[in-house]
Amino acid sequence: MYIGGVILFLFATQIASGVLLLLHYQSSAEHAFESVTRIAGEYPYGDLVRGVHFWSGQLLVATLLFQLVLAMLRGTFTAPRELVWVSGVLITTVAAAFAFTGSVLPWTEDAYAQARVGSQMAGYVPVIGGTLLRLLRGGDEITSQTLQKVFGFHVAVLPASFTLLLVLHFYTIRSAPRVTVNVTDDEKIPLYPDFFVRMAAVIVGVLVLVISLATFVARPVGSAADATAASLASARPTWFLLPVHALLKSAPATLLGVDSARFIGGALTGLYLLVAALPFVDKRGSRVTSGITCGALVIAALLMIHALY
């Protein structure tokens, strides 16, 4: 319950701060970096708005991932809640796409490298990869067209999808029977005022966290993208893609006779589809799923540490 409220609050914060940024941001490759530098340095409270948008976005992805992992550990994804699970996975996917496209928009050197690598990885999705790559890039190469596409996705396609999926998600939650995890009648509280007050306290806590991060963690914009400069050795994707980065970096040229990047792209697509279809694969929410989830968490954490060195 509280997590759902936090997610809604973070999304509302994203919209509010996002609209403010949108009014100053310029989406051409020529002016994007400059406009972000101006937002960060010149406009009153610009850096705060930028920080709030960034951190509430990161927290949104983290909260959604946390909720998915929790459901996998508890086995609460099974029928009749399978649609709750599938819409939850899709919402998390859209949030991740938000974070990725958002990291490309400033068109810094890092952002440019991310656009190159990210669209290439999209090209390795089996069957639809080639179409996906050209659609995302707006052609075969990374150009101003690519930034325009990323911008359109970030401010129109993704927000619309996210809203529709949220509606579907809350609708499926309402129509599916509640899963009560060890709640006795004594522990139940009235919706108003008790629950509202507690929820308000949680949300104020989240707000304080977001504003503190935005105020005290310095996030320099970086340097402008340059198509005629070598990529930076320090370039790293957004935090939740670090395990993938570690895999891509450590893999040999080919795996089982396939280019390693293509192999990893195919394997990740398969893994994603398996997770999305989990309620239909594991119909009882068995211990095996919990065990595999724990193992996957440990591996992901190790890969993240590896990616940072």
Add this chain to the structure above:
Amino acid sequence: MSNDEKSTSSSGRRDFLGLAIVGTATALGVTAAVPGISFLRPDSRRTIGTASAGKVHDFQVGTGRMVLLDDRPVLVIRLPEGGFRAFLAACTHLGCIVKYSQERNRIECPCHRGVYSIDGGNVSGPPPRPLEALKVEVESGEIIVRST
């Protein structure tokens, strides 16, 4: 009995109307989706162009330089033993932009630590293929890179 008949025929009509609405909506959806998707998906265009990498006398021996050719980054190298080489600078692994390392006399991709020889061959790390070589010509003191 007449009541029964009525309800069957009306449910039949309802089914038909329902089917008609779903069918029409699907047809409209597909009709809109085809031009919509085609609109977003540009045609692959490969133009044969040229780009200048500057004058020969400005280009130090044993250094690399980057130029854009049809939106594509190209790495031009003047070899320590003289002569020029040009490659598409997109790493064959995941498309990061490679660089020429003077002290190690090889080409490196910084993103995932790919290494290529000075001839563009993939030596170590994740790159699966050699870099794509381009033609370099010197025309009246100017270095011209040509896409093939």
